[in-house]
Amino acid sequence: MNLKFFTLFLILFMYFSTYIFAQIGGRNAYSFMYVPTNAFTASLGGTNITSGQNDSQNWTQNPALLNEKNDKLASFSYNRWQADIAQYSVGYAKEIKKLKGNIGVNLQYINYGKMELTDPTGVSSGNFSVSDFCLSTAYSKKQDNFRFGGQLKLLGSQIETYRAYALVMDIGATFIHPKNDFVVGLVLKNVGFRLKNYVENQKSPLPFDAQLGISFKPKYMPVRFSAVFHHLHNWQITYFDPNLNVQLDLNGQATTQNKTFIDELARHFILGAEILLHKNFQVNVGYNHLINRELRLKGLGGARGFTAGFKLKVKDFEFGYAFNGFQAGGGSRNFITLAVNTVFFEKKKVVE
Numbered sequence: 001m002n003l004k005f006f007t008l009f010l011i012l013f014m015y016f017s018t019y020i021f022a023q024i025g026g027r028n029a030y031s032f033m034y035v036p037t038n039a040f041t042a043s044l045g046g047t048n049i050t051s052g053q054n055d056s057q058n059w060t061q062n063p064a065l066l067n068e069k070n071d072k073l074a075s076f077s078y079n080r081w082q083a084d085i086a087q088y089s090v091g092y093a094k095e096i097k098k099l100k101g102n103i104g105v106n107l108q109y110i111n112y113g114k115m116e117l118t119d120p121t122g123v124s125s126g127n128f129s130v131s132d133f134c135l136s137t138a139y140s141k142k143q144d145n146f147r148f149g150g151q152l153k154l155l156g157s158q159i160e161t162y163r164a165y166a167l168v169m170d171i172g173a174t175f176i177h178p179k180n181d182f183v184v185g186l187v188l189k190n191v192g193f194r195l196k197n198y199v200e201n202q203k204s205p206l207p208f209d210a211q212l213g214i215s216f217k218p219k220y221m222p223v224r225f226s227a228v229f230h231h232l233h234n235w236q237i238t239y240f241d242p243n244l245n246v247q248l249d250l251n252g253q254a255t256t257q258n259k260t261f262i263d264e265l266a267r268h269f270i271l272g273a274e275i276l277l278h279k280n281f282q283v284n285v286g287y288n289h290l291i292n293r294e295l296r297l298k299g300l301g302g303a304r305g306f307t308a309g310f311k312l313k314v315k316d317f318e319f320g321y322a323f324n325g326f327q328a329g330g331g332s333r334n335f336i337t338l339a340v341n342t343v344f345f346e347k348k349k350v351v352e
Contacts (some may be wrong), residue, residue: 040052063104074341089106172186222275271287
């Protein structure tokens with residue numbers, strides 16, 4: 001087994017995991033990169049770097065998932081948020097035999113709608129728009145039981161007349177068991193540099209993330225389980241809200257409530273399960289503990305952090321749907337993904 005590429009990846013992984021200490025929870029620029037781009041990923045908790053090797057867009061989570069099963073797959077995803085916020089994603093993948101690998105391109109765009117523009121006194125002077133985008137291209141290649149991939153991404157953000165751009169890349173690797181349905185994945189996300197900031201001399205960290213994932217399907221069980229351990233480089237990802245984490249002791253002094261080790265550890269995990277009811281139909285469920293804890297409302301339950309969805313394939317067409325819960329009082333995301341194998345149109349031309 002040739003381990004040269006895998007060894008190189010591990011060196012890069014350990015270097016960046018110990019060198020970069022990006023925070024989350026609104027401290028990064030381009031935080032929309034934490035948002036899933038398609039229904040399959042959204043239905044498994046929002047992040048998955050080992051499953052969906054035949055999915056039309058999940059390779060955007062880990063470029064090493066891009067493979068020959070994605071050949072000639074074109075996809076479109078739509079997600080309607082609250083108010084006027086809408087997210088779109090289009091992609092295409094193809095196997096290139098001359099390059100001995102696979103390539104993919106994808107565009108993610110989020111429009112936050114129109115917002116009122118006011119001066120310091122509160123007088124309205126019209127509206128302005130806010131939007132984000134990510135244009136990416138990926139390449140992957142198989143080496144024995146390993147697959148390695150890279151994804152180059154141009155990030156852009158606009159707030160009124162202010163604009164920011166960055167050039168980043170994802171570096172991913174997967175180990176695929178030759179006989180069993182067992183995959184292990186590693187990925188470094190958003191490693192790069194800024195091209196332009198909103199305002200000169202004001203810099204925000206890029207949304208770097210180091211992730212380790214695993215998926216496996218027991219031989220006689222129609223369920224594939226998966227787990228992702230995210231933010232490996234940063235143990236402390238809890239957001240401390242002073243209104244929730246400060247209480248008074250017996251002397252009337254404010255004391256901060258620290259998170260337990262188990263709770264902090266659980267916030268790094270995203271769990272998912274694919275219930276394989278048929279080779280062309282599956283139901284997916286997921287759980288994101290970080291979202292569950294950060295969006296909880298005191299005294300209320302709700303489906304925050306829980307996700308569900310399904311994927312249906314009919315010949316050369318594929319339809320995916322996912323529901324993401326946020327709070328007991330409402331607030332959810334509904335993802336829709338449509339995909340088609342463009343071979344369908346080639347067949348049509350031959351018939352004509």
